[in-house]
Amino acid sequence: MDFLVEGFRRAVQLILSGDADVFGITALSIKIALSSTVLACLVGIPIGFVVGTTRFWGRRAALTVLNTMLAFPTVVVGVVIWGLLTRNGPFGGLGLLYTWWAIVAAEVVLAVPIAAALTAAAVQSIDPRVRRTALTLGAGPWRAQWAVAGEARFALLAAVVVAFGRVLAEVGAAMIVGGNIRNHTRTLTTAVALASSQGDFALAIALGLVLLGLALTVNVLLQLFQGRGHA
Amino acid sequence: MLRARGIEHHYGPRRVLDIDSLDFETGSITAVVGANGSGKSTLLRILAFLEIPTNGSLVLDGKTIRTRADRLAARRTVTLVEQRPFLFSGTVTANMLYGLRARGCRGSEAKRRVAETLQLVGVADLADRDARALSEGEVQKIAVARALTLDPKVLLMDEPTSAADRSSTNRLYQLVGEARDRGVTVVIASHRLEEVYRWSESFVSLEGGRTIPVSPENVFRVEIPAGTGSKEVRLGDLVIHVVTDTTGPATIALPPDDLIVSTGSFSSSARNQFQGRIQRITDDGRGRVTLRIDAGVELVARITPSALAELALSVGSPVVLSIKAMTVRVF
Numbered sequence: 229m230d231f232l233v234e235g236f237r238r239a240v241q242l243i244l245s246g247d248a249d250v251f252g253i254t255a256l257s258i259k260i261a262l263s264s265t266v267l268a269c270l271v272g273i274p275i276g277f278v279v280g281t282t283r284f285w286g287r288r289a290a291l292t293v294l295n296t297m298l299a300f301p302t303v304v305v306g307v308v309i310w311g312l313l314t315r316n317g318p319f320g321g322l323g324l325l326y327t328w329w330a331i332v333a334a335e336v337v338l339a340v341p342i343a344a345a346l347t348a349a350a351v352q353s354i355d356p357r358v359r360r361t362a363l364t365l366g367a368g369p370w371r372a373q374w375a376v377a378g379e380a381r382f383a384l385l386a387a388v389v390v391a392f393g394r395v396l397a398e399v400g401a402a403m404i405v406g407g408n409i410r411n412h413t414r415t416l417t418t419a420v421a422l423a424s425s426q427g428d429f430a431l432a433i434a435l436g437l438v439l440l441g442l443a444l445t446v447n448v449l450l451q452l453f454q455g456r457g458h459a
Numbered sequence: 460m461l462r463a464r465g466i467e468h469h470y471g472p473r474r475v476l477d478i479d480s481l482d483f484e485t486g487s488i489t490a491v492v493g494a495n496g497s498g499k500s501t502l503l504r505i506l507a508f509l510e511i512p513t514n515g516s517l518v519l520d521g522k523t524i525r526t527r528a529d530r531l532a533a534r535r536t537v538t539l540v541e542q543r544p545f546l547f548s549g550t551v552t553a554n555m556l557y558g559l560r561a562r563g564c565r566g567s568e569a570k571r572r573v574a575e576t577l578q579l580v581g582v583a584d585l586a587d588r589d590a591r592a593l594s595e596g597e598v599q600k601i602a603v604a605r606a607l608t609l610d611p612k613v614l615l616m617d618e619p620t621s622a623a624d625r626s627s628t629n630r631l632y633q634l635v636g637e638a639r640d641r642g643v644t645v646v647i648a649s650h651r652l653e654e655v656y657r658w659s660e661s662f663v664s665l666e667g668g669r670t671i672p673v674s675p676e677n678v679f680r681v682e683i684p685a686g687t688g689s690k691e692v693r694l695g696d697l698v699i700h701v702v703t704d705t706t707g708p709a710t711i712a713l714p715p716d717d718l719i720v721s722t723g724s725f726s727s728s729a730r731n732q733f734q735g736r737i738q739r740i741t742d743d744g745r746g747r748v749t750l751r752i753d754a755g756v757e758l759v760a761r762i763t764p765s766a767l768a769e770l771a772l773s774v775g776s777p778v779v780l781s782i783k784a785m786t787v788r789v790f
Contacts (some may be wrong), residue, residue: 357545364507365558365609366535375557379548 231429238430239437247434254438256328257416261396263332268339268391273384275340276347281359281376291348297341302334306404309334313405326407331415334401339391346390350383351376382454389450393443460485460644461506461537461613466515468501468668475501476512476668483613483644488635490655491648493665494705494790499648500542502665503615506646507539520612535562537613542621542648544602546590551577551601554590558609576608581630595622603631613644620651632658650790652678652710676759677713689730689784696755700730700784710790718760719781720750722770729781733758737776740767754780 242250279290311317313325313333324330358379362372377384399417406413408422416439423432461483468476476498483489483506491499504510506517508530517524517533524533538558546554555573559565564572577583582600585593593601599622606614614635620628636658639645649655655662664671681692681699685706692699692711701711724732735754742748748767750760760780772778 355545357541357543358547360504360509360541361545361547362557362561363509363534364537364539364541365605366538366561367557368531368561371561375547 232433235429235433239434242430242434243437249431250434250438252411253414253416253419253435254442256414257396257439258442260328260331260335260402260415261392264335264339264395265388265392267332268336268395269343269388271336272340272343272391273347273387276344276349276387277351277373277377279344280348280351281373291345294341294345294348298345300338300341302338302398302400303404305334305337306401309337309401309405325405326409326413328406328413330405331402331413334405335395335398338398338401339395342391342394343387346387347384350380350387353383354380385450385453389446392446396442397439460520461646462518463506464516464518466502466505466512466517468498468505468510469513474668476505478502478515478668478670481663481670483646485612485644486639486642487661488639488645488647488659489661489663490659491646491663491665492650492652492655492790493648494650494788497665498668499665500617501668503539503617503646503648506613507537507615508533509539536611537615538606538609538611539615540599540602540606540617540619542617544598546593546598546601548591549589551582551585551588551590551593554601555605555608558605562609572608572610576604579634580604580607581627596624596627599623600627600631603634607634607638610641611643613646614638615646615648617648618650619647620649620654628654650710652712652790676715677718679711679756681709681711683707683709683789694756697733699787701787701789702785703789705789712788712790713758713782714786714788715749715759715761717782717786718758720752720760720762720766720770720772721779721781722772722777724779725781727781728783730784731780731782731787733780735778735780737772737774737778740772740774742767750778752778752780 279287279294309330310325312319313322313330314320315325324333354376358376359372362375367375397417399421402415403418403421406415406418408414408418414422416435420432420435420439423429423435463478463481465480466476466478467474491502493499501510505512508517508524519533519536522529524530547557552573555576556569559569559572574583574586577586580600580603582597582604585597585601590601599619603616603619606616620631623631632654635645635647647655647659679694681694683692683701683703683705684690687704689700689702692701699711703709719729733754735752735758737750738753738757739751740748742764746763748762748764750762750772752758752760758780
């Protein structure tokens with residue numbers, strides 16, 4: 229039990245002292261999470277919009293596929309991306325394996341279904357009168373979709389936050405395609421895994437606290453935004 | 460101005476509209492009446508170019524609307540106030556500006572038109588209010604104001620006064636009348652027959668998605684008791700048998716052409732027989748004689764000149780009016 233208390237004490241010390249390792253890893257994790265989330269949302273939100281608002285043959289199948297992809301095992305994604313980026317793979321020439329871009333690629337694959345499925349659910353739950361009203365007031369199809377997005381903005385923002393949380397907390401794929409290389413591809417989660425396997429509980433707990441702090445900060449910001457919107 | 464030709468509309472295998480021809484002239488108010496589920500709202504959504512009919516065509520200003528681009532252009536001259544209007548989140552002014560901006564009117568001109576319309580509708584005090592914090596009646600007024608501020612060529616309204624009090628209703632119809640005078644084609648779907656008969660020039664009555672002839676005479680507001688099927692409705696001293704599943708306040712119509720006039724009661728399947736006395740006889744010279752009969756309430760019946768002669772009817776004659784319970788229309 230004492231080692232846990234001691235671990236916490238040293239973790240707080242590490243954070244407060246501005247430990248370069250802790251802050252370097254945190255900065256890289258934020259960079260990867262933000263990049264992955266932006267790219268995943270740029271792809272996933274439009275897909276979710278199309279699946280959620282338009283009627284086409286195979287729509288139900290598309291929704292089922294998206295929902296299934298939410299439970300995609302991260303290590304499988306890691307292995308597939310590794311296979312694509314390894315020297316003998318189709319994209320091996322790009323030299324991306326074991327770079328932070330490789331981690332971004334894997335996280336995007338994992339986060340796109342989240343952004344798409346949650347967007348589809350968000351726009352499906354919007355009152356159908358929103359689009360009809362926009363159209364009857366003279367809006368074209370794009371402006372009408374924008375009106376739907378406006379009404380669904382809190383749910384869409386929640387989709388972005390969930391996608392961000394997913395990529396921030398992901399470890400399996402990041403480990404496989406990033407290699408957990410110090411100062412290059414070591415993220416908060418891979419560093420926690422390494423530190424705990426080496427018995428360095430203080431560092432593991434310190435990084436865990438930073439992860440929790442980031443997740444908390446993002447969710448508090450979301451709550452504040454939603455609260456202001458509903459005020 | 461707006462013409463519908465051979466409109467047929469299906470939801471899956473169910474046919475919800477089957478209309479040969481409808482014309483809505485420029486600068487006119489047309490009421491579309493009918494019971495719930497008769498196809499009024501569907502017709503309005505088709506006229507608003509929100510739904511494409513399964514068969515048939517719409518002609519706006521002489522141009523048949525065929526393509527997506529045609530429909531978008533048409534929607535910028537037509538607007539619809541739905542039965543349960545939707546206001547976007549944001550202020551009332553933002554809602555009012557939405558349509559103007561979509562139609563290319565921006566800046567100070569848009570703001571001027573919004574302020575002017577809110578003033579006209581009598582809701583200027585709501586301009587900065589959050590649209591989501593409005594009452595049902597206020598939402599309806601803002602939706603009407605939002606439509607009027609667009610100055611459309613065709614204004615379609617689905618039950619626009621369902622949540623309005625009497626003075627708001629009168630004000631709304633005044634504004635609609637003014638729009639009509641400016642050349643706007645107005646189509647109003649309503650079950651409040653007294654209202655639409657008062658304010659409209661022409662009527663389209665729908666039953667099961669088809670147009671049926673209906674006249675504004677013998678229309679009464681009644682309270683229909685609970686239950687289904689055959690019911691008795693009180694109208695002054697008269698008891699009228701109707702067949703309806705409607706309950707509560709409703710409008711009934713006894714079509715004058717369906718009232719059978721006789722000089723005494725007789726055994727028949729008609730559940731309604733009213734005794735009365737002829738007050739006035741009018742012959743239109745085209746084979747239709749209109750009788751105004753005091754039966755406790757004034758009822759209008761139409762017969763042929765030969766029936767009038769055969770029954771030897773004159774002003775003051777006692778008569779019996781008969782009508783089947785199923786023929787009494789309930790709205």
